[in-house]
Amino acid sequence: MADKVLVGTVPLLCVQSITMTEGYRVERILGSRFSQATQPSAKTIVIDAILLGPDRFKVKKDLENLALTSRALLAAAAPALAVTGIPVVCGLTLSLDMQITDLRFTQSVQKRDAFDLSITLQHVPRSSLTALLGELADLALAPGSAALPGVPAPGPVPRSPGPSL
Incomplete structure (x- = not known):
């Protein structure tokens, strides 16, 4: 599992994967x-x-509200979001000015007590200043994440000849 992720004010604790795509003109x-x-x-x-x-029901509703609420109402609920849009904080990036463009919740027979979540956010810069602040925050995150311990090396697996097929 990936690290914990904060989307706006909503913590996601059981993150399976994070994909960031950047396009360039x-x-x-x-x-x-x-x-x-x-x-x-x-x-x-x-x-x-x-x-x-x-x-899980509260987190689902909080994400829906974050996606549906206009920026003015969102800023009233969380004043910091008036300046930065929806921040995404995780081990991969610290991105400001994000907006939710797609939410998908799935419940299956195999996971009756859980929801699978897929959330897509797109960068919608409010100003060049907040875009610059976001890039600086992302750069500041890089040296700090390098100091964190990584995944331990896998242990050796003993090998012995098995029966031939």
Whole structure:
């Protein structure tokens, strides 16, 4: 499982995967045959998680409210979101100005007491200042995450000749 993830004010504890996709605008350099990536044009984060326990209904409703509420009402509920949009905080990134574009909840026979969650967020910058603050926060996260311990190395598996087929 991946680390814990905070989407706005909603904690996701059983995250299975996080995928971040960044697109870049490529433009031709004037008077040249060369091209250059000038700026990010799209940033999307997809989080797959499992909502467990009796709190799963509350987390589901909180995510729906976060996705449906207008920015003005959202800012009234959580004043920090008036400046930054929906922040996403995890081991992969610290991204500000995100907006929920897709929510998918699945309940199956195999997991009656859990919901599978897939949430898609897209970067919608409010201003160049908050975009810059988000990039600086993401850069500040990089050295700190390198100091965290990683997954331990797998133990050796003894091998012995088995029966031939």
